[in-house]
Amino acid sequence: MTVTPQQLASTLRARQRRLREEHAARARELRGKLDVAIAALGRQGRFTRAWLIGSLAAGTFGVDSDVDVVVEGSSPTDDDALGSALARALGVDVDVLRLEALPESFARRVLDEGVVLLGT
Numbered sequence: 001m002t003v004t005p006q007q008l009a010s011t012l013r014a015r016q017r018r019l020r021e022e023h024a025a026r027a028r029e030l031r032g033k034l035d036v037a038i039a040a041l042g043r044q045g046r047f048t049r050a051w052l053i054g055s056l057a058a059g060t061f062g063v064d065s066d067v068d069v070v071v072e073g074s075s076p077t078d079d080d081a082l083g084s085a086l087a088r089a090l091g092v093d094v095d096v097l098r099l100e101a102l103p104e105s106f107a108r109r110v111l112d113e114g115v116v117l118l119g120t
Contacts, residue, residue: 027061030090034067037089038117046082048073049119057115066093069117070110074098
């Protein structure tokens with residue numbers, strides 16, 4: 001059976017569309033899990049505010065992406081434990097940054113552009 005260039009192109013477009021849909025569904029699933037985990041950790045007093053930044057916030061989350069979270073009011077020694085707790089809840093690597101430890105320009109971007117997960 002011979003495959004025409006049009007058939008091949010159609011098959012590739014369908015595959016790309018399916019992959020985009022799978023990535024979008026995975027991102028929605030992760031966002032739901034993240035919201036639950038952040039709320040639970042916030043109730044435990046682990047931090048006072050949290051923001052989502054990076055690819056999950058931007059809508060460009062992919063197969064090799066991690067999740068980037070900025071927190072305020074956490075203990076400087078708790079970053080790794082927070083990242084581990086969130087990674088277990090989400091099933092992907094999570095980088096946790098403390099707002100207080102960021103350069104002022106980066107912290108301002110987080111406040112202006114980050115997706116609020118907890119606090120105002």
